[in-house]
Amino acid sequence: xxxxxxxxxxxxxxxxxxxxxxELPSAQELDNAEAEFDRRNLTPRPLQRERGLKFWPFAxxxxxxxxxxxxxxxxxxxxxxxxxxxxxxxxxxxxxxxxSQLSTPLKGEMEGASQQxxxxxxxxxxxRKRVVPQEPQEEPxxxxxxxxxxxxxxxxxxxxxxxxxKPSTSSYATQTQEIRERGEQVTQYVAMLNQQIKTExxxxxx
Amino acid sequence: MEQKExxxxxPQLRGRAMTVAHSFFASEEEAEDVAQETLIRLWxxxxxxxxxxxxxxxxxxxxxxxxxxxxxxxxxxxxTSLSLAQEATHPMAQNGQxxxxxxxxxxxxxxxxxxxxxxxxxxxxxxxxxMQTAEISAITEINVRSVSTMLSHAxxxxxxxxxxxxxxxx
Numbered sequence: 001x002x003x004x005x006x007x008x009x010x011x012x013x014x015x016x017x018x019x020x021x022x023e024l025p026s027a028q029e030l031d032n033a034e035a036e037f038d039r040r041n042l043t044p045r046p047l048q049r050e051r052g053l054k055f056w057p058f059a060x061x062x063x064x065x066x067x068x069x070x071x072x073x074x075x076x077x078x079x080x081x082x083x084x085x086x087x088x089x090x091x092x093x094x095x096x097x098x099x100s101q102l103s104t105p106l107k108g109e110m111e112g113a114s115q116q117x118x119x120x121x122x123x124x125x126x127x128r129k130r131v132v133p134q135e136p137q138e139e140p141x142x143x144x145x146x147x148x149x150x151x152x153x154x155x156x157x158x159x160x161x162x163x164x165x166k167p168s169t170s171s172y173a174t175q176t177q178e179i180r181e182r183g184e185q186v187t188q189y190v191a192m193l194n195q196q197i198k199t200e201x202x203x204x205x206x
Numbered sequence: 207m208e209q210k211e212x213x214x215x216x217p218q219l220r221g222r223a224m225t226v227a228h229s230f231f232a233s234e235e236e237a238e239d240v241a242q243e244t245l246i247r248l249w250x251x252x253x254x255x256x257x258x259x260x261x262x263x264x265x266x267x268x269x270x271x272x273x274x275x276x277x278x279x280x281x282x283x284x285x286t287s288l289s290l291a292q293e294a295t296h297p298m299a300q301n302g303q304x305x306x307x308x309x310x311x312x313x314x315x316x317x318x319x320x321x322x323x324x325x326x327x328x329x330x331x332x333x334x335x336x337m338q339t340a341e342i343s344a345i346t347e348i349n350v351r352s353v354s355t356m357l358s359h360a361x362x363x364x365x366x367x368x369x370x371x372x373x374x375x376x
Contacts, residue, residue: 006310024247
């Protein structure tokens with residue numbers, strides 16, 4: 001048979017090159033293969049192993065991403081810090097200006113002597129204080145600042161001292177909170193006493 | 207049963223064969239190969255089958271048989287794929303001389319071996335199993351037009367290699 005004809009037949013699907021038998025296997029062969037298949041399928045499947053191998057790269061990548069996120073994230077203190085604010089302090093035009101302040105041209109000099117020269121000085125704003133939630137006071141021992149003129153009675157003072165001396169049975173955090181509250185009350189009480197003394201002095205002068 | 211019935215039932219039978227193959231092989235490629243071989247055997251024996259139920263039962267059994275066959279082949283020649291692949295990249299380079307007789311069959315086989323995997327599967331169904339486009343489409347669940355395009359591309363590729371090897375004049 002001509003080579004060209006063989007190739008032509010093959011390319012048209014009329015002349016297979018493989019000597020492959022597509023016959024159905026016998027019943028005996030099918031039974032044997034089925035038994036072998038079931039026996040081998042009882043062992044751990046390679047599918048699960050491959051899935052496990054596929055899972056690992058993603059797990060490692062997730063861990064690396066987590067570490068990078070932690071190390072690259074800004075520190076918590078930086079988040080709380082406020083941006084720098086520019087403040088223009090009032091400068092008296094009668095006072096002489098220091099040489100160090102004249103090292104850069106001033107806006108007032110550029111525009112004329114009639115305007116006051118200003119020095120821009122950056123000033124860091126104070127940090128925010130952490131807000132500690134306070135438990136509401138059950139019964140205020142002393143009067144608030146608005147009622148400073150109402151002097152405390154001796155009985156109220158004794159009650160206050162009793163509460164100060166009473167041992168606390170609460171937890172450490174609660175004790176700390178209580179001590180802080182008592183400190184504030186003592187400060188308030190001293191302020192009231194000062195106010196009382198000052199008032200009496202004024203009365204004596206008049 | 208008629209061949210029309212095969213085209214109608216082929217996707218369902220392919221699904222059964224793929225399920226069996228997936229339970230045995232981890233690789234999708236091997237599962238595809240097993241399903242294809244199973245359906246070729248069924249197609250060849252289709253006229254002797256009497257019902258869809260019988261075809262389905264036979265599909266499962268033949269798929270298991272093909273799984274064992276494929277596994278045994280892999281066990282017997284585990285490291286020959288690389289050398290075959292290297293050989294296939296130059297299917298016609300045999301001392302620069304064209305071959306005669308059985309060597310032509312070998313040259314054609316090697317040229318077909320250089321096809322991409324997806325095209326090689328379709329080409330095998332067409333050139334070796336003697337299937338038509340509609341049947342190939344039913345077995346592989348690829349659109350008929352896409353099957354025609356891929357077969358045409360594969361044919362051109364093999365023709366080009368044979369021509370470069372000196373088997374086709376002009």
